[in-house]
Amino acid sequence: MNPLQKRWAKPIAALALAGALAACGLPQLGPNKKQIFAGSVQREGDAFVVEVNDRVTRATAVAPALGFSSNFISAGLLISDIIRPGDVLGLTIWENVDDGLLASTGVNATPLQEVQVDSDGYIFVPYAGRLRASGNTPNQLRDLITEKLRDQTPDPQVEVRRVAGDGSTVSLAGKVGGQGVYPIERPTRTLSTMLAKAGGVTIEPDIAQITVIRGDQRGKIWFQDLYNNPRLDIALRAGDRILVEEDSRSFTALGATSQQARVPFTSQNLSALEALAQVGGLVANSSDPTGVFIFRNEPAEIANAVLGRNDLQGAQRMVYVLNLKQPNGLFQARDFVIRDSDTIYVTEAPYTQWSKTISLIAGSLTPVASAKTLTGG
Template sequence: MNVMTSRGARYLVLVSCVAAVSACGLPRSGPNKREIFASSVLQQGDAFVVTVNDRVTRATSVVPDLSFPQSFASAGRVTADIISPGDVLNLQIYENVRDEPLLSVAGERVSVLTDVQVDDKGFIFVPYAGRVRAAGRTPDQLRATITKELDTQTPDPQVMVARVAGDGSTVSVSGGVAAQGVYPIERPSRTLSGMLATAGGVAIQPSVAQVRVTRGGTTRKIWLQDLYENPGTDIALRPGDKIVVEEDRRAYVALGATGTQTRVPFDTQTLSALEAIAQVGGLNTNLADPTGVFVFRNEPDVIANKVLGRNDLTGDQRMVYVLDLTQPMGMFHARDFVVRDGDTVYVTEAPYVQWQKTIGAITGTATAADTFSSLSGN
């Protein structure tokens, strides 16, 4: 009688624990493959689940278009001869009279005016010549103008004008460069690459570096590598340009049965699904289901319509792309499928993993039932 009671108690505890496990669910990293497919629009879900093939990889191969507008590319180089507001000039004026020169003391024939700054309106002041427009002129043109103004007051004056670096033709360079600052546009630094070299070069990883230029109300950027590889992107600089070197901010999230679960920044201009998985240590061989690799994305309607062969979708669409790495073509598709900013790469657990967890839970429950029965018998 006691034996039957003991067995009955063990059985009841086992059934109760298994029921509790079934009701509460086993621990896991996320939905399984069956549950993801059940969320498809075809199953009255809210996402389009699409198997990746060659057509899908072509339709979704969108990378950031980083380039300068034509207005940047067509701007001519600033010459060192053009005077701008804020520039600093040195003037030397020679007079052909020694006894009573106009600008200097008796016995001196040369007058030197140093650090003459061009004001915000583009003028300088020269004694006996008054306010003279300097901005927009070359030093030679300004020399001729000053000579003409003085010629009526002193016989045959000779004028020399030299332009030195000032605040008129400068740009600011900041961000990931060795030496941030405001730099004058001089002969070696009239182009973007020359100015970056003047600022000590780029101090971040070149493969993820972007160069942003703001000119007036327009801001655009390019990849640093494109700047060095394509001479057409090496634009001429204009006074007031703002140059910022910054790191690529794109990232994706890796979840599920991968080597690690984390937010991962891009380390190249383009990133494939295969590379994204490799970045986080690959698939976890003890957990992963290689037939259940998914990429979750909010896809613009233009691309979503192309992927699905439709033309009636409007607004961003929830898309789930499916990759099967057990197939040879699946590996090629994963290599060609482009991961984009904000994507979630999720790898499901293999079905046997859940079986193992279930068996572990049951055997653990059985052990607990034996213990409980032993205690009851005592």
């Protein structure tokens, strides 16, 4: 070894050792691939680390199933002509005389604008008395009133209109065009038509969920499913409460992504590729495309299917690994379904830590070089 080599051998070795030590303590966005795999059950850790393939994407492709129970589906349409307690009726009575029982002089028509059916199903009509309205159609009630008045005024003519009523209304709230109480009428006897009557939803249809509360029963459906499949529509009942709200599901993005945040779902079904796109994708100069991880607590039945087992019980910690550099990596990321509360973590590329080490070493050399310059060495 020549004198020059001897002169620089120790400083170089010291710097190399300092770089190695510095690399161990350099700041990281989170664990690297090696550290995640070291925590697997296969290596006496507490989570199953599984590389995603076509079989895994099929086993985990579980979308949230929303829909109404058979009690909602089997309920028939209300016959809006049947009068019920709480309904409000409009009556008009014509008399074929100048000075009638109800009409004033010179007027032969008497309007009774709002006649409410009481809780027992009866209404009161002057000179006809207390009549049972509930259970009759407007035409049947018209005949009944006409019969009662015929003996007191010649050739009475009666019109009965069904205005509305507390007994045949539903309430709409949430992200809907017009919140309020709406009567169930012939054009609005189903959920879809009632939503249309209220001005539709005011949020993106892809993330709109419709909840119907009927007594102690509750049903929920995706807005898009309701309109794409008319068979899922249901008949409304008096007192139904309809709530329109935004999908509350979200995932968390961490690591070497353009954005680290809790991110709401933007569609009913969200793939890993779409989720990465939502946060701006990978970072070109630091992300490792072979280290895209999805952390999830998986139900036992799905975990057993993924792992080819049948002995697991209870929720299992699962870590799914996507390698975007594989020939089918992007296809698998496109097919892998993200679920509520998932955590997507992208590791840093190995050279990123090495670059940090080089920067640290270069930074430590600068003061040394400056000192030599100042001393004239």
